[in-house]
Amino acid sequence: MDASPDFPRQSRAPVFNMPGVVTASIAVLVAIQAIREYLLSDVRDIQVVLDLALVPARWTVWFDPSRVAEVIQAAASGDPDVAAMREAFARYVTGQQSLEPWTLATYALLHGSWMHVLFNSVWLAAFGTPVARRCGAWRYGALALAGILAGGLLHIMIDPLSATPLVGASAGISALMAAAARFVFQPPVSGYGTQPWQRTAHRPAETIPELLRNRTVVSFLAIWFVTNLLFGIVSLPLGAESAAVAWDAHLGGFIAGFLLFPLLDRKFPPTR
Template sequence: MDALPDFPRQSRAPVFNMPGVVTASIGVILAIQAIREYLLPDSADIRLVLDFALVPARWTIWFDPSRAADVLAAAGAGAPDVAPLREAFARYIIGEGALEPWTLATYALLHGSWMHVIFNSVWLAAFGTPVARRCGPWRFLAIGLAGIVAGGLLHILVDPLGATPLVGASAGISALMAAASRFVFQPPVSGYGAPWQVPVHRPVETIPELLRNRTAVSFLAIWLVTNLIFGVVSTPLLADSSAIAWDAHLGGFVVGFLLFPFFDRPGPVRR
């Protein structure tokens, strides 16, 4: 009689089948949204956005104060129902004259609505999980932070006169999406023993290899076209009133895609 395979010992399934760093990241952004919605008074919440959201005009005026008039003109343009509010906010930014460099990262901790933060949490769980399992918590956080900073910088370059605060973790999530695309679409390995005994660390696909992978190419094409459409028509995010910052997404995605091989944790490779 053949011996039975050495199956892994059964254990109770965890409530959240995600790496701890992913669960903690989702918990942080949900907790911040809950505190803003249910505990902070409106004045404190406005102060929080002023101090921690990313405002491109704040950076532009700090580096070139002579562009204050351009910022006011840009704030007064557009929809007449919100133009006065934008102009008042622009005047505050001009009068303040502070750079607040930490906002290049902290804007990712804030979200515009519950719909916004839940949508981002779902994508973070889906694409952050494989990256965290492969790279570990610190590299996972480094990739996300690099995408957040890159997305913020590109947003400033694309809309230097913008006085609308940028919030949301989407640029960091885009970086994790791009990082995951470098290895998750590879075909499974056959004939390599029991998968529960020997985890396979597949090599990062090179760009030529990705271009030959139809699944990866389809994913990248859909992601790029979707973001370009959002950029052209300024479509709000589901029921949210804020338009999607497609440029921040693009900056995060490019950085995650190009830098992932440098963040990847070495391991036994089997093609």
């Protein structure tokens, strides 16, 4: 006689069983990229980027019009083959004298290429899924939005003279990644087995001292920061020439997600 408990079978593999809000997020990003690639003319697509991407120089000049000359000079430096084009774009942006505050969030809806959007979709599925399952849809969305806003602000602060449009959902994904790091790498609770039904369903997020004692978390954070440092040194655009992804936006999003997660996390009874 088999005395083992009868547990329900998973109808689908976990990788194909994402929460609806994560699936919807990926679908939106892919749909926007498809519309830009296949339905919009080049002129209209450029206008979409101008209207929705985050341009630090636009914000800098709006708050301090006296820095227009600095922005133009910074754009004209570097590779002479594209300097004239960058300078012309900088003159256009600074001549608008328009803040366009919505771009602090909408830049995350655009991507530089299919490779860029697919790369971000993979990471969103990997780290958005545990956060959405644990916290629910609106907390998942709030964390992602906070990361997007924080990433955009840090990018403006670090590179205020840049006239290059910033695009990509990486800052929001970095926030979800940081949030997930606070609970997905927890060691098993003493007294429980390693099978899923023998683990406690919910455990509080680890505190910073607990995280620093967790070698898996420390290794993960070290790899993440080194990778982003390399992004800053190498300046890989992951797509179109006119739309680079900034390492500082990743960092701003990560910090926001790491610090805000305990405030947005659901409250669970302590483990025994």
